[in-house]
Amino acid sequence: MNGVIIKQFFDEFYPKDLAYEWDNVGLQVGTLNKELTGILLSLDLTKEVVEEAISQEVNLIIVHHPLVFKPLYNILTDSYKGNLIEKLIKNDIALFVSHTNYDLGHSGMNQVLADLLKLTNQEPLEMMTDSHGIGKIGQVKAMKLDDAITYIKDHLDISHARLITKKNGKTVKTIAISGGSGASHMIEAKRKGADIYLTGDISYHHAHDMLQMGLTALDIGHYAEKHFSKALKKELTNYGVNVPIFESRVDLDPFTFV
Secondary structure, X not given: OEOHHHHHHHHHHXXXXXXXXXXXXXXXEOOOOOEOOOEEEEOOOOHHHHHHHHHHOOOEEEEOOOXXXXXXXXXXXXXXXXXXXXXXXXXXXXXXXXXXXXXXXXXXXXXXXXXXXXXXXXXXXXXXXXXXXXXEEEEEEEEEHHHHHHHHHHHHOOOOOEEEOOOOOOEEEEEEEEEEEOHHHHHHHHHOOOOEEEEEOOOHHHHHXXXXXXXXXXXXXXXXXXXXXHHHHHHHHHHOOOOOEEEOOOOOOOOOOO
C-alpha cells in the first residue's frame, strides 16, 4: 500500500489548515511516496521510539507532538534531534505529525478523551473556527469531588493529578476537558459552568487565576494524551490502511513523582 493514503486520510479528517499558526504538522522527514511496510504510532518521538520502529521493520512513524517546531538552521548529527533525523533517514523511516489539527478535529484528541470519560451532551469547549472547536464539555452522573477525581483517573488511566480548588466538598456533574496545555481556555470553562476543568501543564500563575475566578481544575498532565495511538490506529484501520500498525510500547511520561 502506497503511503499517499496517509496524506489522504489526514487531508480528509485532520487537514493542516486546522492547526494553529505556531504549529508544525504533516510530513517532517522522508517521503510518503513509497510502499508502506508498517506504521508505528506514538505520542512523541524519542530515540527509543525510533529503535522500536527499526525493530518492527516499519517505514513510517506517526506522532502527535512535532519533532521540529521551529525551522532548523542546521542538522548536526551529534545533537539529539540531528541524531534522530539521521537515524530516520538512514533507515528509510518517514515521520508524520498530527498535533493541533488532531486536537481540533471532530473525532480527534478531545473527542477521544471525552468519550473515555463517558461525557453526555458533549459540545466543544471553545469554537476556534466556524465548524471546529477545541476541548469538550459534557456531563456525568453527579458525584462528590473526591469520587469524581477517582472516576477521572480511572477512566483516563492516569495515576496522579494536581487539584486546584477552594471547594473540596463540592459536587461534580459538568466536566470540561482540553488535552495537552489548555490553561488558556479556563475562562470559557468557567463561563460554560464546568464544575471541574481538566487539562495539563497548569502553571503556578494560571492556578492562582483559576482559584480567584472560582474554577476547580485538575491538572491531568500532558501525558493523558497517550490514548492518541490507540484511537488513531482504529481510525486508520477503518479507513482501509491494511499494513501492520503498531502502538508504541515506550513509556514516554518524562516525570517520576517522588
